[in-house]
Amino acid sequence: MGYERQADFGTPEVKSDQQVTLTIDGREVTVPAGTTVMRAAAECGGSIPKLCATDSLNQFGSCRLCLVEIEGARGTPASCTTPVGPGMVVHTQTPRLEKLRKGVMELYISDHPLDCLTCSANNDCELQDQAANVGLRDVRYGYQGENHMGQDVDTSNPYFDFSPDKCIVCSRCVRACGETQGTFALTVDGRGFASKISAGQSGDDFLSSECVSCGACVQACPTSALMEKSVVEHGKPERAVVTTCAYCGVGCTFRAEMKGEQLVRMVPWKDGKANRGHSCVKGRFAWGYANHQDRILKPMIRDSIDQPWQEVSWEEALSYTAAKIKSIKETYGARALGGITSSRCTNEETFLVQKLIRGGFGSNNVDTCARVCHSPTGFGLSQAFGTSAGTQDFDSVMDADVILLIGANPTDGHPVFASRMKRRLRQGAKLIVIDPRRIDLVRSPHINAEHHLPLQPGTNVAVLTSIAHVIVTEGLADEAFIRERCDWDEYQDWARFVSDEKHSPEYLEAVTKVPAETVRQAARLYATGGNGAIYYGLGVTEHSQGSSTVMAIANLAMVTGNIGRRGVGVNPLRGQNNVQGSCDMGSFPHELSGYRHLSDSATRQMFEKDWGVSLDPEPGLRIPNMLDAAVDGTFRAIYIQGEDILQSDPDTHHVAAGLAAMDLVIVHDLFLNETANYATVFLPGSTFLEKDGTFTNAERRIQPVRKVMEPANGYADWEITQMLANAIGCDWNYTHPSEILDEIARLTPTFTGVSWERLEREGSLQWPVNEKFPDGSPIMHVDGFVRGKGKFVVTEYVPTDERTGPRFPLLLTTGRILSQYNVGAQTRRTANVVWHHEDVLEMHPTDAENRGLADGSWARLASRTGETTLRVVVTDRVAPGVVYTTFHHPATQANVVTTDYSDWATNCPEYKVTAVQVTPSNGPSEWQEEYNAQAERSRRIAHVEPAE
Amino acid sequence: MGYERQADFGTPEVKSDQQVTLTIDGREVTVPAGTTVMRAAAECGGSIPKLCATDSLNQFGSCRLCLVEIEGARGTPASCTTPVGPGMVVHTQTPRLEKLRKGVMELYISDHPLDCLTCSANNDCELQDQAANVGLRDVRYGYQGENHMGQDVDTSNPYFDFSPDKCIVCSRCVRACGETQGTFALTVDGRGFASKISAGQSGDDFLSSECVSCGACVQACPTSALMEKSVVEHGKPERAVVTTCAYCGVGCTFRAEMKGEQLVRMVPWKDGKANRGHSCVKGRFAWGYANHQDRILKPMIRDSIDQPWQEVSWEEALSYTAAKIKSIKETYGARALGGITSSRCTNEETFLVQKLIRGGFGSNNVDTCARVCHSPTGFGLSQAFGTSAGTQDFDSVMDADVILLIGANPTDGHPVFASRMKRRLRQGAKLIVIDPRRIDLVRSPHINAEHHLPLQPGTNVAVLTSIAHVIVTEGLADEAFIRERCDWDEYQDWARFVSDEKHSPEYLEAVTKVPAETVRQAARLYATGGNGAIYYGLGVTEHSQGSSTVMAIANLAMVTGNIGRRGVGVNPLRGQNNVQGSCDMGSFPHELSGYRHLSDSATRQMFEKDWGVSLDPEPGLRIPNMLDAAVDGTFRAIYIQGEDILQSDPDTHHVAAGLAAMDLVIVHDLFLNETANYATVFLPGSTFLEKDGTFTNAERRIQPVRKVMEPANGYADWEITQMLANAIGCDWNYTHPSEILDEIARLTPTFTGVSWERLEREGSLQWPVNEKFPDGSPIMHVDGFVRGKGKFVVTEYVPTDERTGPRFPLLLTTGRILSQYNVGAQTRRTANVVWHHEDVLEMHPTDAENRGLADGSWARLASRTGETTLRVVVTDRVAPGVVYTTFHHPATQANVVTTDYSDWATNCPEYKVTAVQVTPSNGPSEWQEEYNAQAERSRRIAHVEPAE
């Protein structure tokens, strides 16, 4: 539990089949060939002084502190740049080295302030460490010479300060910004004594620079030159708990560094297999929402939504709610009840919510936010391969030669993975981007996409089928792979289909707006450029042909043999932290955990026996169907854990109407979210810092979430669900989430080998983990597809019903940005708002000019469904005819504009294509004003003591 | 392997049957009642800021940094003085506390130098730690006010410096000097801002003060105010290895703190069960001998002792030696060969040496230095109780009510145990001292012995029998205990014997010179004062009636029922670090390991089978008998590992004659010791820092010794013995001492449960460890004596043959002092010589005056055996007629004066009683000059490259 920095071996780990044995300070050490002397010494417990070296960055050899003596070698080589040799005899501590190091250290210290005791890095400072190691006792030069003291601190970044006088110009921040993050925002200005670290151009500060606040520089800084403001304020942490980030689907592991009940900082954990020691601005810094004043800590009820909330005891809230549920069930039957599990909650919590709905409420009306993001991934990959998940681990990207990126913007949506992808691209892998917008990865420092296919929104299937056309017709298909691994007859049907001239790039160019030659070149590169890996995001799934697009992607991987090994595969970049897990846990209305359809009576009976209930064998309602049924009067009550469907789901008017029509809306969340405006029961939730459990990231990695503080609301979410279940007559007795995990493992064939104890021991596990894959499955479909033979599915391009026309001539597509997350409930309650305090509308200069709109103008954005207003940003990142916005702010409510069109197979909404018109405006729309007034009214809390 | 300070829980551990549960920072904690809030917080991983508190000292409550908030309690109580209460809800980090602590820290720092980066405590400083924890960023007062900067550093102590300007007046040093060490040398002078720490009286520095350099103050100091000079020189250590001290029989465990191959400091280990975190000047500081320039690192041989040494390869040295051994064996038979095991070497090394002699040489002529110190303990306790060892662990003293101390001077000989004894005496236990000298424990700060019996040297048995007389005749015997646990008939015989008027204190007063009434009072106190514990030393054993005295002690313990539980017992204070172990390992000529006589054929056959040899069933020669036999020509060759019998054994002339008469003397040691003057083979030894193994301390505690650096001489001592064994034809293949330990466990019933792996896990084990005592045996004879019934042995006082008379009217007794160890081979090669650079003669003022001697005079000390010269110290610590000296310096060679009288049962020399005359002298004696010339000649080394 104590606080200690993670060990630093000085230089990166080297992998080699050859082992080298040498002697360091009299001890024999054996390490892989190519390892540095510095690392070898560290691995056997020594610590050669160092300042410019750290094991997250390549060796640099500048500080001259890590000198060693090697018997038979001349001089005193730098151990960070000297590889080990067989039989080498190294001395790391000798009087000669002691003297040399004192000389080096003397120079550093003579130009460094002497305020250790009031310095924010005190006791967590490598200069201090090395001064202690070196044992310098006197600075001959004094402190009166030319120095860098007294320079202004750059406090512009909301999360960390840059104090130039504490800087020792080791370049670790500069190298981290390049090597680790790949942004190259920092530079060393000047030479020699005049060298100084600079963010961006002269005159820039950190906030105005290209810096993306990932924290890599802060992490790399050996002194307090770059230091978290929270440490400046609170002092050094006293203990550290390893846990998993609750933002995106990358699932970074962090050390939550604590002082008493105070979280002082989140620091990326080097042993985390998803993030490998890296982080982004959200996970690293944007955790302040956890104790934001808006957070609701007491249960509240009210008789109707026009009344103020009443704070009540847990007992009262639960008995009130249970009575309502029982009465509705009596009157309208079990199928009038339902609920939504949360992709932000743990696997265990999600499992309990669907268990409550199926086993307690008695209906299968359970759905989850994956409905509106990656449900087509589950459906499509299950059809093609037999598993509803991506095929690779993140590390796999380092073996990719060609990366095909479709409808995803990793630098914003999955920044930590994007940094690894960029690292691989800088090493020489080729990149193809299929996206209507010119996302950052198309051109950024040291990255230059080979091909960008700026397709018309809604034409994914057309583009992918035309790529398949090129591969098949130009003879680039990997027939050996297909014959061995896929159904050959199905392949031939499919090959005939794609070979049709109607699927040629030239024929489809009119529809897709992508030059045919670009498509052909991209197709050839993917098919022949070595390991081809496809990464995709919501730009694929959130379409009326989302599922078809996923299957078209699977077809491309199979036809080129890019599946079943490292460096290839089909990789959905999942949105929310536990969206993979919430799907795995049986959150969909038609299936039980592990993606087993309710109609499978053997599976159903296993659950019925384990739970002691009988289950409805018919599928339940999906979220949009629930809302429809609510309007129709056959769906009356909903329990929503940790989601805000009013803001996140499309066609806000319709969502509001559905919620308003229900008798009981139970919102279980941290904040009074937009959905809560229509709720009469509010159960305060707990943050990921306040509970134990597991999250499953986009690479199927099950990772522990650990409680670092007690729940401010009194209970972890799984406890609240259990209390609610017991209030309606269940008899649950879980005392720790590990018991729920045991139940999941018992009931789910892909989780057989998972347990809390094993996760504690091994850190994480990638499902399937069972008899067949006892160590888990970093790469899937290695020796064959889960479904047996890979299935080629014919995917015909069917244009969406949403069409532009004279009234709505532009296509709106939506996405998100780095600093905000989903509906912004968390990130809007942090200093991240300095980067994004409102949703804006990106628009091409031509379109803007045609409408008399300039950068910063207020504009009215209208569709057939609704309208809102927001500011315009004029940019050529979007093509003419396309506009783009985000949905992070309730003040904008972009979803009032989106339609109820959805994926044919899964009803995943077509967020990415809405025909709109944009016109000048002079302020918020009438609807916005009404909405805000209603929301404010609905959020009133009558602060009276509960009548306990 | 990394470097980290040991955890500090702030206040001492509390033992209680009651457990209290409370909440600290939201976490539930259960601790024993009486535990402080500070410690409870630390035990659950928190760290409340603190400066004046440390878990080795009682809480003090002065620094005001450890304030906490307790729900329902007013104010902000100090957590170090607030005990836990059931249901308490504590907050250790709140904005209010943060502010209060910053205010406190601001005051400390405004009066503290800002040179952390060049400070010797940098990164190992609690002020720095707490400043980091508290997060102070600004000192409003500036640094210009009245302060304590710029005061002179007291560098007088050879091992540590006192820098007053770094002192924060937390009093931890002062309290450590009192509570931990019991010396009370340090004080806080002045009040308020003028307070300062002072060693002794004004004008004293640390060296001239009462300070005994135990290091407790340095250990307790939170800053660099008290700092080891070695850290000032080398900087902060980088790793720490826990090992066992190689000085006295207390067996303190230390962390050897290393930097590369450099030992930076030895720091007492708080988890050490023998020392409980305390240390003395020898173990803590006097380790510099390990790399002293005198150390011999290459094997050497010569044809005769008048030639210079020739450095040769190991191969050459071993083949030369093996050839000599074989030739002597052929000519004179196996019984002409023998050897001496070392009490300074590990159990494993000792076991190998006796195995070499018995199994390789083929004789039982093996003995060990215990011959000249504690052989009577082994014999006497074995007779009485059935086991050749003390009955208690050191912790037991904390339960003693009356301590009877006989012939031991723990503050000098066993200082760390003495500190615990003093702590118990300060708590109110009573002390009886039986010693010719007024040792420090008779009167010292806060200690006042109840009775001092300053007996005439040589009359131990008379005094103890007269005590028994009082107990039996005054009806104070514990008859219930005796009837149950002892042989009643033997007791009655013994009771009749001691009840005889001839054994009354009054009758014996003429012989013992102890007033009869004092004896009676002491006897009554021991018999009736509660738990009575006897501690004794070489003042008991080194007499012609040493064994009788040990048995007389056992009789006293049995007659009063003071055996078989905590707080009582018979406790020999062993001399050298592994004297208990070397005896356990079968180093005596008549017995195999575990004290089993050679005549027991079952045991002998077990060894013969295991070793594949046949063993001589007849006892071998003891050391003095070997020397006699050498003079007679029947004993020709000796292998001496780690002992210097020429200096340590009595009657130097006779020892020299014996050695000179042999054909082959092999000395295996760190230095060219005095014995090596008569050697023709020198095998360089390794220090305890250079090898793995175990030592067994005076409480039968087997503790691991761990290699912290490679042997400078090339091999650990066990490897050298193995090479020698193989050179004479054995086939040994030990690769690690753990394999030797396994052999010991296999062959020794009291060691069955001992293994290296278990020691690694449990830290230490007290033998017996076997089926009957699986967890070892802190206290022996709990449910019955090992021999069955306790045996009362009649011990008649027989005066020594050594008598004073007109020519030799004074009685010389010898002993040792705190700063030196045994023959001084180690301590003389350290800065400890500042306290004792020569042996001196203590003499009563009357005796000095009668001889015209003043303090500092050169005097000639002569006995029937020989003479030497040394300086006189006039003191009334010795009684008239008694003189006292030490034997730490070869320049003095006190043993040239001692006789060959010895214990009747074991031949343990009568060092403690020699009739002498003292006369003025004007310089070294003729013998001293001759000896020095011969030694110098004998130590010449011809530095030629070995002909490899």
Added chain:
Amino acid sequence: MSSTQEKLRRMADQIATNLQARGHEEAVAATAEHIWKFWDPRMKAGIFADDLSVLTPIAREAIEKLKADAQQSAA
């Protein structure tokens, strides 16, 4: 006609359209299976009760097949 009813028609047609490239017979079977696997009973009842003539041929045939199956298993 409720908007829900209209949505059910659109969903059925959309499924059918996206499956039609598989050929008529397979498309009808696949559409029927899809609706059977993913639609709630009240949605199935809703489309069964609807005027099927407004649907595309594949969708219509699929619904008719499902209705027949349902009647059979109810019988």
Added chain:
Amino acid sequence: MSSTQEKLRRMADQIATNLQARGHEEAVAATAEHIWKFWDPRMKAGIFADDLSVLTPIAREAIEKLKADAQQSAA
């Protein structure tokens, strides 16, 4: 007579003296046992070969007993 011989006499007498308080018979047996257990063969041989009349009575009887035992076991 060698000094070693003299030492052996002194050792034997010293043992005997320290054991005499146990009574004559037991002291003789204890002295014999002590020498048997702790003396090297050449020491035993030395004292056996000595003029035992110079020893104290207990010591002398003990040595005589040991000599007799040794001759018996050699026979």
